[in-house]
Amino acid sequence: MKILYLSLLSIKFCCSTNSTELNDKNIVLIFADDVGIGDIPGFCDDPPVPLPNIDELRKHGISFKNFHATPWCAPSRYSLLSGNYQFRGTSPLGQFRAGTKSAFPNGEETVAQLLQKNGYNTAMFGKWHLGGKYPQKVEESKRKSCTQSNRLTCKANKQENTNSCTQANRLTCKAYDWTKPFQYGPQDIGFGTSEISIGGIQAPPYAYLVNGSLAVSQEDIVFYDPGEYERPKGISEITKPGDGDKTWDSSNYNMKILQDNEIFLDSHLENNPASPFFSFLSLGAIHGPATPPDIFIDGTPVKNTQRYKHLDMVYELDLIVGYIVSGLRKRNLLNKTLLIFLSDNGGVNANGNLRGRKGTIWEGGNTVPLIMRYGNKFPGGASRNQLAGITDLYATIAEFAGIAVSENQAKDSKSLLKCVHDPAKNIRKNFLVFNYDRIGTRENYYDEYGQQQSLEQSLRSYRYKVVYNTKNNFIGMFDLVNDPSETKEICVENLKMCKKLFSDLVREGPCQQIEAGW
Secondary structure, three states: OHHHHHHHHHHHHHHHHHHOOOOOOEEEEEEEOOOOHHHOEOOEOOOOOOOHHHHHHHHOOEEEOOEEOOOOHHHHHHHHHHOOOHHHOOOOOOOOOOEEEEOOOOOOOOHHHHHHHOOOEEEEEEEOOOEEEOOEOOOHHHHHOOOHHHOOOOHHHOOOOOOOOOHHHOOOOOOEOOOOOOEOOHHHOOOOEEEEEOOOOOOOOEOOEEOOEEOOOHHHEEEEOOEEEEEOOEEEEEOOOEEEEOOOOHHHHHHHHHHHHHHHHHHHHHHOOOOOEEEEEEOOOOOOOOOOOOEOOOOOEOOOOOOOHHHHHHHHHHHHHHHHHHHHHHOOOHHHEEEEEEEOOOOOOOOOOOOOOOOOOOHHHHEOOEEEEEOOOOOOOEEEOOOEEOOHHHHHHHHHHOOOOOOOOOOOOOOHHHHOOOOOOOOOOOEEEEEOOEOOOOEOEEOOOOOEEOOEEEEEOOOEEEEEEOOOOEEEEEEOOOOOOOOOOOOOOOHHHHHHHHHHHHHHOOOOOOOOOO
């Protein structure tokens, strides 16, 4: 017995010793919203607001100047987590709203699931926009009427009549049972800890789901009309009517993400210090409504410090980055964590000299800033101009974590790490972008079978970009090295190259039966 007792003590001592050694393969991904390259130092010559924290991140990390997402946030979120072009998802347009399905097809493994099954502690906080299914209610009396012989016709196996359910009353509609979890949420795609809002700050329901469960009681749900609401942290704004938590505060949205992440980090360090973690911070900044807090978490004034509210939000974004870096440093995690900062699509306005903006096929709609820092292990202040895209972060994260990716997963992903220490190393030959819904006009395109297709699509190599307007069967090409603003169409001038790139677009994209009118 004495020998056994001593052995147990020895095991306990060894475990506690190892647990104090922090893992050095941690990942924090900061996903900004609607941030164009014209907002970020190092990506434009004259940013509208001084951003010292983001600039410091850039000086200690590596910037990718030729990095592309999709023109919209929902498909970019899908591509980021799946490593696939958006047409491989269940809704190529993007699952902006929840309804009946996930954005991810059955069998598709997100990068969070890949990390989780390989020992990572995973968390997501903030904006969702990846589909999902509201919990359906089935009446007990109807359930009892079901037998083996009437499974197909039994009313209990059909959804409650949802005609009365709208985007505005998701929390109070009687067809839903919020004692059950939200289906196909973050808890189902690899995130062990999560607190999200389905529509971000801009759409109902205005409430949080914690690990898939609604975090507010029915008694505390109110209906919001569009308008401004005074809150302890600032002015909360509602632009679309709908149900929500009576304490909902859009001005506190980003600070809540930071506080949730700190709780996650402290819990991780206390309970799993030897394991790595992945924290996905899906910010509201700088998407509208622009509701900057009066004062940031650390006491820094935010509201009315810049020329207008939108720039207050850009300033808050910088404070957010600084707070994250400071928190990692305070916990002795900064040199043990890969920090990734990027945006989901181009800016509404600030896109430097690039043509177009969010919601367009032009470079201003999909060119986004990307900065990566890994302690002092990446060349500080370096920049890369290799062509790369948002799908590539899956393979990058997997390689960083030392995890192999199955051949049938992340089909459109290439690791960025190959060029971090070798500026001459290329990542990919081309990158495809699809736009299913043009901003402003909200124009879209359905084929002869009633299926929604991309309104416009593009393929770019390092130098050339071919644009195909699917709806009008029009092709154009631009020389992005000599004409980054896409002012001169040159397809006829270089017809051979134009045909080649278009052929590549047809071969690699979803529409392999296109016959262009040359």
